[in-house]
Amino acid sequence: MKKKAVNFSEILARFSEHWSPKIVARMNDCEFRVVKFQGEFVWHSHEETDEAFIVLEGSMTIQLRDGRVDLSEGEMWVVPKGAEHRPSAESVCSALVIETAGTVNTGKTGGDLTTTPDDWT
């Protein structure tokens, strides 16, 4: 039986809303979430998990309390567990975010951008 791969372009064509992650795959206790965003997210941290960002389209910045990381398509970086960070993008950016299943997108900061990811697996 031929199985279907997860195709990032197909996933990205299916939605346009920002800061609204879609779970596209799972591996062990981790979720792979595709998200689009523009502008600045809230400062937050995840006490229980590192968080990997892989840029699929566009470019983004991860602000950190002790610096920043600029990421373009084909680049990745891992935010360490507990590190305060703020993702941002001047133009629309699409990224694959990998983290422990159930991680709240805004950490303990909360607010209007807190959301439960859609399950697209």
Add this chain to the structure above:
Amino acid sequence: MKKKAVNFSEILARFSEHWSPKIVARMNDCEFRVVKFQGEFVWHSHEETDEAFIVLEGSMTIQLRDGRVDLSEGEMWVVPKGAEHRPSAESVCSALVIETAGTVNTGKTGGDLTTTPDDWT
């Protein structure tokens, strides 16, 4: 302080050997490994971890005992823990493989292609 992202093109330009994974990042108990390959790997399974494949360049097939998955650049698939599989590629393929740290590339099958990944973090 500006931190440096992991750039997959830069990583791929640094090596040409096949079936020789390079660890480029870590997240929780997982390693992100970049690997190039061509031809057929050995049938094997990983009893302790799922294994995610994201194709960076080229295309590949993951043969499974009950089917197959064809993957091209910008596509991913997760081999479930314990599932026998055999990666293959007609032309050179570059992939990002994500799995539990310390996972042996050939599982319990062993053989000449068994190798310890290089740590490029």
